[in-house]
Amino acid sequence: MTAQFSFTATCPKGLENLLADELRTLGAEVEREQPAAVRFNSDLAMAYRICLWSRLANRVLLNLGLARVADAEALYQAVVDIPWEEHISPTGVLWVQFSGTNREIRNSQFGGQKAKDAIVDRLRSATGARPDVDKRDPDLTAMLRLHRDSLEIAIDLCGDSLHRRGYRTHIGAAPLKENLAAALLMRAGWPQIAGQGGALLDPMCGSGTFLVEGALMAADVAPGIMREGFAFERWLNHQNDLWLPLREEALQRRADGLARTLPEIRGYDADAKVLFAAESNIARAGLEKHVRVSCRPVAAFKAPSHREVQPGLVITNPPYGERLGEQEALRETYAELGRQLKREFGGWKAAVFTGNPELCHSMALRSHKQYKLFNGSIPSQLLLFDVHQQSEGEQGGEQHGGKPRAQLSEEAQMVANRLQKNLRTTGKWAQKSGISCYRLYDADLPEYSAAIDIYRSLEGQTYAHIQEYRAPASISEEKARRRLSDLVRATREVLDLPARHVSIKERRRHSHKESGSQYQKRNETNARRESNAEFWVDEYGAQLEINLWDYLDTGLFLDHRPVRQYLRQIANGKKLLNLFCYTATATVQAALGGCPESTSVDLSKTYQAWAQRNFRQNRLDPYRHQLVEADCLQWLQAAQQNRRGHYDVIFLDPPTFSNSAKMQGVLDIQRDHVDLIRQCMALLRPGGTLLFSNNLRSFKMDEKLLDEFAVENLSSRLLDKDFQRNPKIHNVWEIQAK
Known part of the structure; x- marks a missing residue:
């Protein structure tokens, strides 16, 4: 009778019952x-x-x-009792993997060291020699797992x-492991669909893992046949007479399977670069004649x-976004996927694997089955759909521009009601005043603490810029995110905006171990922006460049709109200096x-280049209107020597605080405003005017200046x-000589 052994097959969390069925x-x-x-129990073959x-x-x-x-x-004794000389040559290379702790063995590294000592001592005692210990390419890996007082010892x-099949050398940004992809295909019914000749499509295929795994199943190719080898081939008890026939059988089955006509297997992706990775992986798997991207x-x-x-299976693992801004932008992607499935794939099966199942609501499709799984450490779900051909209006949700939107939650609807109210007041005022960029909402509802600014481009496109304010420490991170999500949805609903026209700047708490501010602005740039991040707006006849995504600020301080208008009036026919x-x-x-002549000074190369584009767009003469990077x-200190009495109007709008690495000193506006002014x-020339502005809410003008100037x-x-x-x-002061 063939000898039976006890084995353990490990797998990703959540696949245990599927693996058990496969083993049977x-x-x-x-x-x-x-x-x-x-x-499981089985013989060696x-x-x-x-x-x-x-x-x-x-x-x-x-x-x-x-x-x-x-x-x-006790750990040492348990390990030393195993006849390791039957498993590894004393001149071989050993590695020990140890996991787990208990009340006495509190460190897995210590447990691993103790187990290694036991194995080496056993081999030295039995053979007079000891193996090398090295993680790289060992001849034998001992696997020890300690749970409470129970120690499992295995090799x-x-x-x-085993998920490393050998075909994937190029991977995308967030690849699925091969065995997880295979499990998802099994859950979605691909083996049965392939057996009936149904097609396999992935609309966001990335590096092509679903496609390759699906083709390997359809062609009856052993997933391990492309590997360079297995650890058991260097095990002392390895039986090559059992192994070689199995390998030859797998090679023949692969040849027979790839000689057949496989079902249609295709992948698509909007990123041409990632498709290069997919093509390379497909070729390494020997599937270039069967899989197309x-x-x-x-x-x-x-x-x-x-x-x-x-008709067959559409399966995909779309991005799900770690940050709210990314998630909101992806709603449109999921919605588009749902529209295309309903429009093009009636009678097909569909499967979507995501770490953010809530995004799937935007698809306006009802899943008939959900499986909870893990993508690495990320809790995820596989949602299965039967796709029926139907018009878009048959699904729930209101229509906006011909596209269905999910119903707002009660909380988001409350925000939407406030935004609609503000549109009837502030929005109408802005329209009547010829103002294309304005603040629509500013923490009107205390629970929804953010500012929403509206920008309308010269082409008539509307954009929303949402800036979250710092949440109190009493508000949990989850609740803050949920509220901001409500705010974003309400904004898109009321203004009828696509996700790519909404920019979201979040303040998020960070560990004290992380560098930077405790609350950092996170800029979700690439998820929403169109091919160009910049667009132009009109302000009282001036055309100004706006960028809502790439920087903390947008290029235009909206609260200074009347300040700029006032400066326009008082600088008529005057020479202007614009500092900061x-x-x-x-x-x-x-x-x-x-204003016939001006000098504009700022330290930032980025802002200087931006200012130059604003000048060119408005046809300002660069010889009369100079930009100075300084x-x-x-x-200012240098100008005291050669520019005294040189300007008619000065606009001084410094930051509240600055310690730029390019600066020699540190600017604190409350401390330094007297010297600056x-x-x-x-x-200034006689009769000249200084317009001084800052955004420090606690700012107090020094009384010495009130005595010294008007x-x-x-x-x-x-x-x-x-x-x-x-x-x-903001604070704005007009200052003149007495």
């Missing part, structure tokens, strides 16, 4: 399922077959012993994890037009209002309707 199909006697593993043919397992372990271990000495028969966005995803193509000019929008307004503090006043506070006067909810948004 291959001929093993399943003993029991346990978390991320299945124990069957274990070899499972290593070669399992599409789901990570590893196959030969169980050597089970012992009760209370402390380090690994595989070497590299092409560059195509989800909006162009259609069923193959060949008559011989049978940012993108120089104030200079553009002044120049269009009749530290304003240093520039005095230096600016020295550069100072008038214009803050409330230079505040438009859309910012009157928050009168402390």
Whole structure:
């Protein structure tokens, strides 16, 4: 009678019952399922077959012993009792993997060291020699798992994890492991569909893992046949006479399978670069004659037009976004996938695997089955659909521009109601005043603490810029994200905006171990932006460049709109100095209002280049309107020598605080404003005007300056309707010599 052994096959969490069924199909006697593993009994030939043919397992372990271990000495004794000389040559290379702790063995590294010592001592005692110990390419890997006082001792028969088939050298940004992809195909019914000649399509195929695994199943190719080898081939008890026939059988089955006509298997992706990876992987798997990929966005995803193509399975693992901004942008992608499925794939099966099942609601399709799984450590779901041909209006959700939207939650509807109210007041005021960029919402509802700004481009496109305010420490991260999500959905609903026209700037808490501010602005750039991130808007006849995605600010401070308009009036026919000019929008307004000559100073190369584009767009003469890249503090000091009494109007709008690496000093506006103002006043001609602005809400003008100069506070006067909810948004002072 053939000797029977005890084995454990490990697998990704959630696949245990599927792996157990696979092992039974291959001929093993399943003993029991346990978390991320299945124990089974079989002879050695069957274990070899499972290593070669399992599409789901990570590893196959030969169980050597089970012992009760209370402390380090008991651990050593349990391991040293195993006849390791029967498994590895004393001149071989050993590696020990140890996991788990108990009350006495509190560190897995310590447990591994103790187990290694026991194995080496056993081999030295039995043979007079000891093996080398090295993680790289060992001849034998001992696997030990300690749970409470129970120690499982095994050896690994595989070497590299079985999910590494050998065909995937190029991977995308977030690849599925091969055995997880195979499991998802099984759950979606692909083996049965392939047997009936049905097609397999992936509209967002990435590096092509679904396609390759699906083709390997359809062609009856053993997933392990492309591997360079298995660890059991260097095991002392390896029986080559059992292994070689199994390998030859697998090679013949692969040749026979690839000689047949396989079902249509195609993949698509909008990223041409990632398709290069897919093509390379397909070629390495020997499937280039059977699997095709092409560059195509989800909006162009259609069923193959060949008559011989049978309806089959659409399966995909779309991105799901780690950040809210990414998630909101992806809603449109999921919605587009749902529309194309209903429009093109009536009678097909569909499967979507995602770490954010909530996004699937945007597909407006009802799943008939859901499986909870893990993609690595990420809780995920596989949702299965039967696709019926139907018009878009048959699904739930209101229509917006011919596209269905999911119903808003009660909370999001409350926000939508406030936005609609603001549109009837602030929106109408802006339209009547000829204002194309304005603040629609500013934490009107305390629970939804954010600002929403509207930008309308010269082409008539509407964009929303959402800036989250810092949530109180009493509000959980989950609740803050949910509220911001409600706000984003309400904004898109009320303004009827596609996701790519909504920019979201989030403040998120970080660990004290992370660098930077405790609350950092996160810029979700690539998920929403169109091919160009920039667009142009009109402000009182000035054309100004806006970028809602790439930077913290957008290029235009909306609260300064009346400040720029006032500067335009007082600089008519006057020579202007604009310090801390940012993108120089104030200079553009002044120049269009009749300012014949100006100097605009800022330290940032990015802002200087931006200002230059604003100047060119508005046809400002670069010889009369100069841009200077310099530290304003240093520039001011140097100007005291040769520019005294040089300007008619100075606009001074410094940041509240700055410690740029390019600056020699640190700017603190409350501390430094006296010196700044005095230096600016020295550069004014007689009768000249300094317009001083800052955004420090607690700012107080030093009384010495009130005695020294004629100072008038214009803050409330230079505040438009859309910012009157928050009168402390900025301070503006007009200063002249007495």
